[in-house]
Amino acid sequence: MPRKLLRRWLPDRDTLNRNAFLRRCAPFLTHHNLWHLNRHSVSGGLAVGLACGMIPGPLQMLTATVLSILFxxxxxxxIFGTFFSNPFTIVPLxxxxxxxxxxxxxxNGGPAHIPPAPETDWSNLTGTVQAWLDWMVTLGTPLAIGIVVLALLLALAGYGVVQLGWRLHVRHALHCRRQRRATAGL
Structure with missing residues (x-):
């Protein structure tokens, strides 16, 4: 994958060390795979991010951080992989x-028809969160099982796409390099 492009967008260790809050977490953030851009680390990171993106509420990035340190x-x-779920995409997901x-x-479980989604009232955030939780509880077992299965499917798809895309990019780069060498040798 285009490492230069990813390096431009991603923070480096020095940037994180300047942050007072993250400096306290430094012992957990020292493993090289947490920051290294290789096929396995990036594909695993995207898989973790896509799976954590299906977690309801504001715990997505925290869970993605913990799981990326663990794995x-x-x-x-x-963390970037969790951004696919947002207020516009969470209801369709x-x-x-x-x-x-x-x-x-x-x-066999849950209602036959989906009840209408609750309105979001930004002035009453606790009431909105409670309304959304009540809505999810009325959907019951099918929603709970569906969230887990969809999270796993998204993680597998993200992992596979990055693995395949990375390999195709490397093969293409090698092919171009061989062609340049062949034409330079003539």
């Missing part, structure tokens, strides 16, 4: 998870 995959890529859960459970 020793690229930390910035894992949860509806897809609900449908997947109903398919897996045989539609």
């Amino acid at each position: 020793r995959v690229n930390l910035p890529v894992a 949860y509806l897809a998870a609900f449908g997947l859960g109903r398919l897996i459970t045989g539609a």
Whole structure:
């Protein structure tokens, strides 16, 4: 993959060491795979980020950080991977998870029709969070199973796409290098 492009966007160790809060966490952030851009670290980081993106609420980035430290995959890529779920995409993702859960459970659990999603009132954040939690509880077992299965499917797809894309990029670069050498030798 284009390392130069990724290095431009991702923070380096010096940037993190200047941050007072992160300096306290430095012993956990020293493993080289947390910052190194290689095929395995980046694909694992994206898989962790995509799986954690399905976690409800504000715990996505924290969970992605903990799991990337635990699995020793690229930390910035894992955090960046959680950004696919946001206020605009979370309802379609949860509806897809609900449908997947109903398919897996045989539609025996939960309501036959999806109740309308609650309104988001930014002035009453605690009430909004409670309304969303109540909505998710009414969807029941199919939603819970669907979220887990969809998170695993997204993680597997992200891992596979990065692995394949990285290999194709390396093969293409080698092919171009061989062609340049062959034409320079003539």
